[in-house]
Amino acid sequence: MARRKRSSSMLQKAVLRAAGISSIDPNLDLGNGLNLLAYSALIETMRTKENAYNSALSNLDKLYREMLQTEKELGDMTEHMLMGVGSRYGKSSVEYGMAGGVPKNQRQRRLRGESPTANSPQPPIVSFNGNGNGKKPAAAN
Secondary structure, eight states: OOOOOOOOHHHHHHHHHHHHHHHHOTTOBOSTTOBHHHHHHHHHHHHHHHHHHHHHHHHHHHHHHHHHHHHHHHHHHHHHHHHHHHHHHOTTSHHHHHTTOOOGGGOOOOOTTOOSOTTSOOOOOOOSSSSSSOOOOOOOO
16 A cells, blocks of 8 residues: 655645735745745745655655565565475475474374464363253253
């Protein structure tokens, strides 16, 4: 998802204000550095900085997409490297373990429904009527 580009409402307001002031007098000077020339220069500086910022965001988005693609390629190659070591030395070899795999003869088989961290015992499930809801069956007439 692309980052949201910035658009300055202050810049838009300043451009409209400059156009209005220019229609009064293109060489208007209000003293203390308040003149149309300085105002227009500051507007252009802001426009340039906003464009640079938005371009930087676009470049950042591009770099991010490229990084994600490279990360995917790295993950694929990492998997292929481990499969290659398993193919050459066997999945029960020491070399396979050294490459980061779990040797086949050291894997622990889990029972169905058992969590990967089954070191702690699970509490027993109590069922009175065999349907798993824990309620006693109603007396039959």
